[in-house]
Amino acid sequence: MNVMALLEYLDDELSKGALVPLTGRRMVDAEKCLDIISELRVNLPDDVRDAEVIVREKERIIKEARAEGDEIVAEAEKRFEEMISDHNVTREAQTRSQQMLAEAKKEAREIRMGAMNYAQDVFGDVEKCLQENLAEVRANRKDLDAMR
Numbered sequence: 001m002n003v004m005a006l007l008e009y010l011d012d013e014l015s016k017g018a019l020v021p022l023t024g025r026r027m028v029d030a031e032k033c034l035d036i037i038s039e040l041r042v043n044l045p046d047d048v049r050d051a052e053v054i055v056r057e058k059e060r061i062i063k064e065a066r067a068e069g070d071e072i073v074a075e076a077e078k079r080f081e082e083m084i085s086d087h088n089v090t091r092e093a094q095t096r097s098q099q100m101l102a103e104a105k106k107e108a109r110e111i112r113m114g115a116m117n118y119a120q121d122v123f124g125d126v127e128k129c130l131q132e133n134l135a136e137v138r139a140n141r142k143d144l145d146a147m148r
Contacts, residue, residue: 003043010036 013033017026
């Protein structure tokens with residue numbers, strides 16, 4: 001007999017018991033009830049063992065699922081941190097490249113201005129030299145005109 005049938009049988013025996021007046025208790029066949037309980041003990045361990053195995057397996061599956069979930073969350077957090085780090089590195093590289101470009105443009109302007117100032121100085125010197133030569137040429141022409 002299985003456990004459920006034995007419990008049903010015990011329930012029937014307890015219900016059939018005669019009521020003891022003024023006590024609210026029943027008189028039952030104790031030997032029959034003890035036999036049913038003994039039979040329950042014999043049959044119960046298999047069912048309980050099966051239930052315990054199922055409970056242990058359920059707990060193992062839940063534990064594994066939690067561990068796997070924790071791993072997934074940790075991996076996602078790690079990947080998120082890497083993405084943030086990559087984003088920060090990219091942003092820093094862009095900022096640094098913009099600074100370098102601005103510095104290069106500034107330096108190029110300074111070099112261009114220096115070259116222009118140098119050219120102005122050279123042209124000024126050439127112009128001065130040409131004016132002195134022109135003045136000398138005019139003076140020499142004047143001297144030639146005076147000798148005529």
